[in-house]
Amino acid sequence: MxxxxxxxxxxxxxxxxxxxxxxxxxxxxxxxxTEFNPIGEAQDFNLKYTDSGKIKAILISPQMLDYSNLEFPFTEFPKGVDLTIYDDQQNKSFVTSNYAISYTNSNIIDLSGKVKITTHDGKILETEQLYYDQSNEWFFTQKTYKFTDKGNVINGIGIDFSKDFKTLDTQGITGVYGI
CATH class of the missing domain: 1.20.5 (Single alpha-helices involved in coiled-coils or other helix-helix interfaces)
Structure with missing residues (x-):
């Protein structure tokens, strides 16, 4: 017992x-x-960036979330961006994506979901994800892409290029590009 x-x-x-x-x-x-709430939020965001009295860029987005209060701060655009960029001659180029996130400390912008860049002179780059290094003014991706210039089309996986498309480093390309 x-x-x-x-x-x-x-x-x-x-x-x-x-x-x-x-x-x-x-x-x-x-x-x-971890509490992961934005410190600020903007709806129907429309930002005009000017320098010396000239418009340099217009950023439009349905939603912007500001996470600048975190150890690794960033700004998120969960519903995408529509960006118009003006060069020194006031020529317009356009960047669109379904989602974007800008990392403050590294100056890297991650664009994803139907990313499309259209330059003022007709060049078009389309991909599913594209990074932009703001410090070096350099774009890059390891995803598939389609680059169109004056009727010539290059398809491939992986591309790096300067913001003005004057320097291109393509990897794994297919298609014909005439000069």
Missing amino acids: AQSLCKIIRLVLISAGMISCESNINEVRKINI
Whole structure:
């Protein structure tokens, strides 16, 4: 009988311990959840960037989320961007994507989802993801792309190029490009 009583007491103690641990586990889980809320939000965002009295860019987006309060700050455009860029002669080039995120510390912009760049002189680049290094004014991707210039089409996987398309580094290309 003493052994049965010991087993019952152990079972009761283990059950009580497990019940108290259950609430502690839930508390520990809550500790590991990071608050990930934007510090600011803008709807129907329309930003005009000017320099020396001239418009340099117009950025339009249905939604902008500002996460500049985080250790690795960024700005997110979850519903995409529509960007018009003006060169020194006021020629317009256009950039669109379904999603964009700009990382403050690294000066990298990640564009994804039907990314399309159309330059003022008719060059078109289309891909599913494209990065832009703002510091070096350089675009790059390792995704498939389609580049069109004066009727010539290049398809490939992986491309790097300067913001003015004067320097192109293509990888894995197919198609014919005439000069």
